[in-house]
Amino acid sequence: MRLGLLVRLFTATHGRIDVESSAAAAKPRWERSTVTRAEFEASLDLAAEIGAEVVEITQAGQPAAAELLVASPRLRREFSAMVADRGLSIAALNAAGMPLHPRVGGRARRLIRRTIELASQLDVRTVVSMSGAGGDGPAASTVNWVSFPWPEESVALRERHWQAAVGLWRDLAGYATSRGVDRLALELHPMHLVYNVPTFKRLHDAVGPVISANVDPSHLFWQGMDPASVVRALGESVAHVHVKDTQLIDDELATAGVLDGRNFGAHGPRAWMHRTVGRGHGGDVWTGFFEALRDVGYTGALSLENEDPYQDYAEGVREAAAYVRPILQELE
Numbered sequence: 001m002r003l004g005l006l007v008r009l010f011t012a013t014h015g016r017i018d019v020e021s022s023a024a025a026a027k028p029r030w031e032r033s034t035v036t037r038a039e040f041e042a043s044l045d046l047a048a049e050i051g052a053e054v055v056e057i058t059q060a061g062q063p064a065a066a067e068l069l070v071a072s073p074r075l076r077r078e079f080s081a082m083v084a085d086r087g088l089s090i091a092a093l094n095a096a097g098m099p100l101h102p103r104v105g106g107r108a109r110r111l112i113r114r115t116i117e118l119a120s121q122l123d124v125r126t127v128v129s130m131s132g133a134g135g136d137g138p139a140a141s142t143v144n145w146v147s148f149p150w151p152e153e154s155v156a157l158r159e160r161h162w163q164a165a166v167g168l169w170r171d172l173a174g175y176a177t178s179r180g181v182d183r184l185a186l187e188l189h190p191m192h193l194v195y196n197v198p199t200f201k202r203l204h205d206a207v208g209p210v211i212s213a214n215v216d217p218s219h220l221f222w223q224g225m226d227p228a229s230v231v232r233a234l235g236e237s238v239a240h241v242h243v244k245d246t247q248l249i250d251d252e253l254a255t256a257g258v259l260d261g262r263n264f265g266a267h268g269p270r271a272w273m274h275r276t277v278g279r280g281h282g283g284d285v286w287t288g289f290f291e292a293l294r295d296v297g298y299t300g301a302l303s304l305e306n307e308d309p310y311q312d313y314a315e316g317v318r319e320a321a322a323y324v325r326p327i328l329q330e331l332e
Helices: 037-049 064-071 073-084 105-122 152-178 197-207 217-221 227-237 250-256 283-295 313-331
Strands: 002-008 054-058 089-094 126-129 183-187 211-215 238-243 245-248 272-275 301-304
Touching (some): 037 073, 073 089, 073 105, 089 301, 105 126, 105 152, 183 238, 197 227, 211 227, 217 245, 227 238, 227 283, 283 313
Parallel strands (some): 002 054, 002 301, 126 183
Antiparallel strands (some): 245 272
């Protein structure tokens, strides 16, 4: 297994790589509308600093930069050099989004296709994404994620979502295979149809082995799942891994439960929060998770992802790398 870092790609707002930050530059990089080339290169520098071997490059739902790179061999060479000159390689391209969203789903589907095309040009075999969930009818403006099997009309809606998802991912799987991308690693993520082992297996069985899993323990912890058990159940279908923690706050869980709908952020109480690795769960949990990955034959990237609202991003990345590295060394 290789230590990696999830890195946000630069944006291309007006058909060229952005060089100036937006007014929202104070936001976390994954929430910004603009990321400059300099900021992208600073993230690559951070990956090299922590001893990462690989990076996973995400676009945060914006297809313009991928389209620019697909169209320009010169820019692809420059882009590849930015990565390689730091001793890094690309483990995966990330095209996360909501491809069945009733309003912006078309943009997300375009992003996935462009990312597959770019991956093919860069000889990257894995594209990470999310399965999607649909709306509740032709006039819907947002997704309607059905996670409770009642009432009957909601169950019927969920089945319609599944029919659309199977058709979409069969099409995308064929497109990926034709371009030498053999893994579409879907993150097990709430608000999407695929969020646990049974839902993953349903799509995998319907589409085929190109549909694989991106396992992020942070989304499993708060749902009450055991990440090591999830890995063992998925076996060789694990194609990518995010390394991110979640802290469960017992006093808040006691009265709000895991479906706590209060806002994310550092300024109010919640039953659970995403944290830097090691700040939510101890070494025994993480050792068990990495052991399970080793046992199922996983040799790919361990992509550090930091969304801790209480900590500076770079500080959290450095802390996570320092926490994970000795555990991995013990498993060698």
